[in-house]
Amino acid sequence: MSVSEAIAAPLKTPLVPRPDLMSGKPSLIGLTREAMADALKEKGVPERQVKMRVSQLWHWLYVRGVSDFDAMTNVAKDMREMLRTHFTISRPEVVEEQISNDGTRKWLLRFPPRGAGRPVEVETVYIPEEGRGTLCISSQVGCSLTCSFCHTGTQRLVRNLTAEEILGQLLLARDRLGDFPGLDAPANAFVPSGDRKVTNIVMMGMGEPLYNFENVKTALLIASDGDGLSLSKRRITLSTSGVVPEIYRTGEEIGVMLAISLHAVRDELRDMLVPINKKYPLKELLEACRRYPGLANSRRITFEYVMLKDVNDSLEDAKLLAQLLKGIPAKINLIPFNPWPGTNYQCSDWAQIEKFADFINQAGYASPIRTPRGRDILAACGQLKSESERMRKTERLAFEAMMIAGHGEDD
Ligand code: SAH
Ligand code: SF4
DSSP states (O other), X not given: OOXXXXXXXXXXXXXXXXXXXXXXXXXXXXXXXXXXXXXXXXXXXXXHHHHHHHHHHHIIIIISOOOSGGGOTTSOHHHHHHHHHHOBOOOOEEEEEEEOTTSOEEEEEEEOOXXXXXXXXXXXXXXXXXXXXXXXXXXXXXXXXXOTTOSGGGSXXXXXXXXXXXXXXXXXXXXXXXXXXXXTSOTTOOOOGGGOSOOEEEEOXXXXXXXXXXXXXXXXXXXXXXXXXXXXXXGEEEEESOOHXXXXXXXXXXXXXXXXXXXXXXXXXXXXXXGGGGTSOHHHHHHHHHTOTTXXXXXXXXXXXXXXXXXTOSHHHHHHHHHHTTTSOEEEEXXXXXXXXXXXXXXXXXXXXXXXXXXXXXTTOOOOBOOOOSGGGTOSTTOOOOGGGOOOHHHHHHHHHHHHHHOGGGO
């Protein structure tokens, strides 16, 4: 049975009001152990009990994956009552779940307002592959950067996601994929990492993770905590458009794998494609990469390079690319451009992508071509955008027709 067959059917339940999400209570999800201890102390949990309570909660939240205090059977009833009165552990609201014909899943999630703001929506994507499953997580609602080939870049930044909301995407995905032991499982049950559906995380959804550093850091440290969700840091990749001042801190303080959205090898072109390049040009970016903590041949940086027809896909570009990365333990990920309604770019011809890849390979770099996944549900890289700014139905139908005509090989 393939991974996609093994997982639950698409969510069909109609949207029902979720008063739990509107309670305004603080969540226990996404707090560091210290912050959770402080929150418990503030509500009167005696000092001598706090450490033990935090361990219990950590286990229930992140190993067992419960989203209801009543499921915490080894926590005394009055304690559970106290927790329910003051805190929440709810999952985000699923507005829509779509399943691509290749098994990719996309969730449109809604988070309650923070302060005076409105509810916000983000997308999270699950990509099942042979022997692994990757969850693509969003870090912001919209993006303040305006990379010219990226759909998210056309949506203004609404706000940063909190650590709870970043982690909530992982918990929700694991719920929906059956990746937590069920409620009937014994109290010490867990799903061994080899049997899990979500084996890898990429911070490649909506937003620039390094413009939301603290929340991303807190969430990823919880995701990789060995007594909880236990994802290996080698299986977590953070992708940045090149926020140079935060790159060193990413290695030092979070310790996950790094991906750089390079896309061009000349400043003049990169200024147009990835405008943050005007602030942090190629030389500074590559210098920061060279200094990335823990960099080694066994821990290489991934350079993402979107293939845009007649823009950045010449063999001259390939040559410059190989020169530019000299001395950096690197792999190059060639991403066929994923079109979206209103874009003026086209994906490079397949033959040209292969020529480009061959050249890079011969120069000594692994350069896998990323197979586009979930294009039919607009779940592929750079296609994410939230419902509030979604295309109109007529626009969508025209777009889908275009996709079927132009990209039949993906179906
Ligand atoms: N903001 C971060 C992470 C999110 S974007 C960053 O820019 O790295 C994740 C990846 O998708 C980036 O490499 C981005 O450049 C790429 N991408 C964006 N739009 C794309 C598109 N239309 N087709 C293919 N890849 C795209
Ligand atoms: Fe933002 Fe990344 Fe898209 Fe650029 S590619 S607009 S940084 S999400």
